[in-house]
Amino acid sequence: MIRVRDLHFAYDGREVLREIDLDMESEVVALVGQNGSGKTTLAKHLNGLLKPTKGSVEVDGLDTREHTVAELSRKVGYVFQNPEHMFFEETVFREVAFGPRNLGLDEDEVEKRVKWALRSVNLEGYEDRTPYSLSGGEKQRLAIACILAMKPRYLVLDEPTTGLDAKNGESVIRTIERLHSEGHGILLITHDMELVLRLAERVVLLHDGRKVFDGPVEEFFSLDLHDYGLDKPEVLLLGEVTGVGFVRSVSELVKALAGDGE
Amino acid sequence: MYPFYPQRDSLLSSLDPRVKIIGTALGIASIMLYNDPKVLLPLFLLFVLVGKYLGGISLREQLALMKPLLPVVIITIVVWPVIYKPRVMGLLFGITFAVRLLTFALLTFLLLMTTSQRELILGFVKLGIPYEFGLTISIALRYIPTLYMLSRNIMDAQKSRGWEIEKGSFITRARKMTAVLIPLLVASLKTAHELSIALESRGFGASKKRTFLYDIRMRRRDYIAMGIIVILFALSLYARYGLGIGHVELRY
Numbered sequence: 001m002i003r004v005r006d007l008h009f010a011y012d013g014r015e016v017l018r019e020i021d022l023d024m025e026s027e028v029v030a031l032v033g034q035n036g037s038g039k040t041t042l043a044k045h046l047n048g049l050l051k052p053t054k055g056s057v058e059v060d061g062l063d064t065r066e067h068t069v070a071e072l073s074r075k076v077g078y079v080f081q082n083p084e085h086m087f088f089e090e091t092v093f094r095e096v097a098f099g100p101r102n103l104g105l106d107e108d109e110v111e112k113r114v115k116w117a118l119r120s121v122n123l124e125g126y127e128d129r130t131p132y133s134l135s136g137g138e139k140q141r142l143a144i145a146c147i148l149a150m151k152p153r154y155l156v157l158d159e160p161t162t163g164l165d166a167k168n169g170e171s172v173i174r175t176i177e178r179l180h181s182e183g184h185g186i187l188l189i190t191h192d193m194e195l196v197l198r199l200a201e202r203v204v205l206l207h208d209g210r211k212v213f214d215g216p217v218e219e220f221f222s223l224d225l226h227d228y229g230l231d232k233p234e235v236l237l238l239g240e241v242t243g244v245g246f247v248r249s250v251s252e253l254v255k256a257l258a259g260d261g262e
Numbered sequence: 263m264y265p266f267y268p269q270r271d272s273l274l275s276s277l278d279p280r281v282k283i284i285g286t287a288l289g290i291a292s293i294m295l296y297n298d299p300k301v302l303l304p305l306f307l308l309f310v311l312v313g314k315y316l317g318g319i320s321l322r323e324q325l326a327l328m329k330p331l332l333p334v335v336i337i338t339i340v341v342w343p344v345i346y347k348p349r350v351m352g353l354l355f356g357i358t359f360a361v362r363l364l365t366f367a368l369l370t371f372l373l374l375m376t377t378s379q380r381e382l383i384l385g386f387v388k389l390g391i392p393y394e395f396g397l398t399i400s401i402a403l404r405y406i407p408t409l410y411m412l413s414r415n416i417m418d419a420q421k422s423r424g425w426e427i428e429k430g431s432f433i434t435r436a437r438k439m440t441a442v443l444i445p446l447l448v449a450s451l452k453t454a455h456e457l458s459i460a461l462e463s464r465g466f467g468a469s470k471k472r473t474f475l476y477d478i479r480m481r482r483r484d485y486i487a488m489g490i491i492v493i494l495f496a497l498s499l500y501a502r503y504g505l506g507i508g509h510v511e512l513r514y
């Protein structure tokens with residue numbers, strides 16, 4: 001379990017996170033909020049890249065202040081927003097193997113994990129390609145594979161579908177769904193409310209460095225989101241006016257409406 | 263992040279850019295005259311005070327500007343005595359080089375912190391230096407903070423993959439740096455490419471003769487400042503060659 005208690009954080013004396021409490025298990029939590037509200041800063045605390053100026057962060061009982069990022073990377077995998085910021089090897093295989101090798105695993109185990117990670121993100125057969133030659137969606141999935149290969153229990157994904165077309169976005173979404181069903185806890189940072197609606201079980205809303213909401217998606221979308229610079233997905237509005245109520249997708253709405261007509 | 267040229271009221275920001283450019287150039291020339299830390303260190307402190315009192319740049323800001331150079335400074339001071347014999351001379355070399363580097367950075371920063379990009383380019387052009395040169399310099403400098411943030415971000419990404427630069431011998435560490443240098447290089451090349459498109463699409467280089475919307479004029483205080491700078495530089499020349507101060511003979 002991830003336990004954040006009374007977390008405060010300041011960059012060079014300017015406080016950007018205040019009084020944050022957060023618990024997380026094997027669930028998909030969407031972390032949302034306006035630009036600059038502190039999402040990335042909060043997420044960087046979970047694997048120890050940033051250490052709280054006040055308060056504490058614990059991952060499965062490990063206090064992040066007492067452990068290095070490398071140690072914590074076995075527990076919390078952090079997939080950065082721009083996948084190109086991590087690629088430096090000549091082949092996809094070596095790229096994915098980098099993390100497990102850093103953990104000091106033997107070559108057999110490294111190879112097993114690379115295979116498994118590439119399969120998890122649907123990139124089997126890409127072992128000998130150059131990371132930079134992949135398409136946007138493939139790069140994003142490769143980035144996820146690089147982190148998965150370290151077998152972390154929790155995953156932080158910072159805007160994983162931003163800039164991807166529908167098809168590539170879809171494949172990333174499916175990857176996330178699969179990882180969740182395999183028992184990973186996932187913290188999903190995003191501005192895409194459709195994505196929140198589709199994937200998240202729980203939503204955490206940050207505003208000006210404070211947590212202003214933490215609860216089930218359904219409840220989240222009943223908030224007045226305009227106050228936080230966010231928009232409601234249209235399908236929800238449709239659900240409201242047609243009297244169906246809360247739906248997660250257009251097909252769900254259509255099904256409900258069709259059922260009505262019978 | 264470096265706050266380049268925040269609008270501020272200080273003597274230095276009110277001076278003509280030409281005066282500041284020449285002042286910076288002569289300041290850099292003066293630190294090249296000496297190799298004795300006994301002269302270089304006070305000179306460095308003098309520039310720090312100039313920045314604080316004439317430039318209105320607090321010591322904290324100056325410190326923040328120089329912090330990224332700390333590793334280079336330490337490496338220089340440690341490495342010179344190891345590779346250069348006799349050791350005392352190596353140490354002297356190391357310190358001299360480190361102080362010169364810091365002063366060089368400080369002077370450049372003072373210029374940038376007290377001059378807007380527009381004035382800087384105009385200053386270069388009025389001094390007869392091609393426009394492209396001024397633009398190149400100011401763009402390059404403008405990207406230092408961006409690159410700094412970028413490299414921090416890349417390091418964070420690699421740390422999340424269990425990468426630890428602190429571990430291992432010098433050679434292993436150098437090899438580990440490729441994990442940061444390659445993504446950094448790729449991202450920089452991309453930025454450079456985008457920048458060139460942006461410049462071209464705004465008609466850069468379309469006409470040989472450029473006109474300027476703004477103009478700069480030397481006023482009385484600029485001439486006075488220029489006079490003071492030239493006199494100080496002449497004095498430092500005299501101190502070095504007339505009086506023989508500040509130079510340690512390298513004999514062994």
Ligand SMILES: Nc1ncnc2c1ncn2[C@@H]1O[C@H](COP(=O)(O)OP(=O)(O)OP(=O)(O)O)[C@@H](O)[C@H]1O
Binds near residue numbers: 012040041
């Ligand atoms: N390295 C840094 N140094 C100083 N301030 C920073 C740094 N990184 C972020 N900040 C500031 O901290 C605040 C929170 O930034 P953060 O990146 O966590 O927001 P975010 O919610 O992830 O925004 P976005 O949606 O744009 O990604 C912002 O005001 C930002 O300017």
Ligand SMILES: [Mg+2]
Binds near residue numbers: 039040041
């Ligand atoms: Mg962010």
